[in-house]
Amino acid sequence: VNTRREIKIIITGTMGSGKTTAIAAVSDAPPVSTEATNTDLARHTKATTTVAMDYGEVLLADGDRLRLYGTPGQGRFNFMWEILGKGALGVVILVDLSRPDPVADMGEYLTDFANVIRAGSAVIGAGREHPSVTTTVLAKAAAQMGFAVPVFSVDVRRREDVLLLLEALFSQIEMAAVTDEGIE
């Protein structure tokens, strides 16, 4: 009998928001990436971008593992989002505040992953800076959309910040179990 348990977490966000970097910050081994040459230089100038998914994991001594899946950032690959979202207990949405409309970016991912969020947990990680959009603005916008999710300022190059996002998900999962309203 296989008694090993898994927790699946999705890391999503726009192209260049740091999904691959976030997975690499906590994964036991270098993440498996499906990078291809970025042909959408109008949206972001980075040389390569994820076209299917990134994958990283944290393996525990007893065989239990945390699986981290990064989605492609480009909208034309969004058919992957539903596939990757199946069975996920939480979603990390990375919002790039240097983009023109980060609130709309966040809203798109909240909507697309609504099923996962409502059944599990979610956290918003806001990176870089915007002249007027703060974490509070994002939190209120998310709440108006019906998602009372935490929003944190993060730099996903820092492992500590990525851990904060994961801990926010774990806390939601834990408190859902403790209050007997959700995950057992």
Add this chain to the structure above:
Amino acid sequence: MTTKIMVTANALPASERLLLSMFILLMALESDTQFEFVNDPNAPIVFLDLQLAADQTWLANWQARGGFTNQVPICCGPVRQAALITLARPFQLAQLREALTAGRDQLPKARLIQASNQPRTVAPHRLLERTVQLIGESEKFLDWRQIVGFDDLPIVLFAREQKAYAMPSAKYLSPWSRLALALVADLRLERAEPPPGTVTDAVSYSFLKWQMAMSLSHGMLLSDIANCQIFSLSYWPDISALGGNPAHLRISALLMRRPCTLKQIVMATTLTPENVIAFINGCYLIGCLAAAKSAEKTPAEVILTTPKISSQRLSSSTNKGFLGMLGKLRAALNFGQRDISA
């Protein structure tokens, strides 16, 4: 018996009115006479700046009536006038106390208001409330830009930007609790610019308030919420921006799901009551504490006995379900190193 006297200073600059109001707030903690800073030209005690035309006119009118106007002026230096109470610049708390006491003694008894016959004591957690009150006062004065200096820890408050800056020398000195204590114990404000290049760390007022709540709550709820039994959040506090502890995420997650009593929060999160109370105070100060119902409106006993949160349930879940795995993951990822110990 406590008496109350209104004080005003309509012509003084905003920064000096702020400083005087702060000093007067501090004096209220220790004196039998309560002074209250108001914007009322008819207040019994009036601070004047005799370099200002408006105040020169006020004093001339007052002297023309032989001083019989039921008002006592206090002249702020450097201009001195014989037979008038003077307060030298820069303002000092001790001198202000003397000037106000002298002003009180010159007032007719009819101008003194009986405020309260309650004994005046200062509980430790009042330091937090008073400090937050002081910061709140500073927020009203948008042109206020001063150094709050004490010991080796200069702090600059820029109210226009709603930020506080710490000098580099103060970086590793756990500044916020010391700032709070210094503000309350011996406030000194000086008109000065920080040396160029010395101001480096900027934090928001929310950060300042949060850190003060963490440092100064001493296991006691703020008086505004002291009678509340049930707590919940209107939105998640940004723990990262507040310099908060990841352990507080568990409280946030719980209170975003459902309202809880302090006892339930402690039970569900396994944090100490002191940490939970500091968190609640912090949330109140930054404005994300949504519902804090008073005891008389809430069936607290019923909620306390509900089986939805119990140590037994937590224990069994920890052993069997995802909670056990989460604990192992936290250990593997070194979450525990940054947590507040239970």
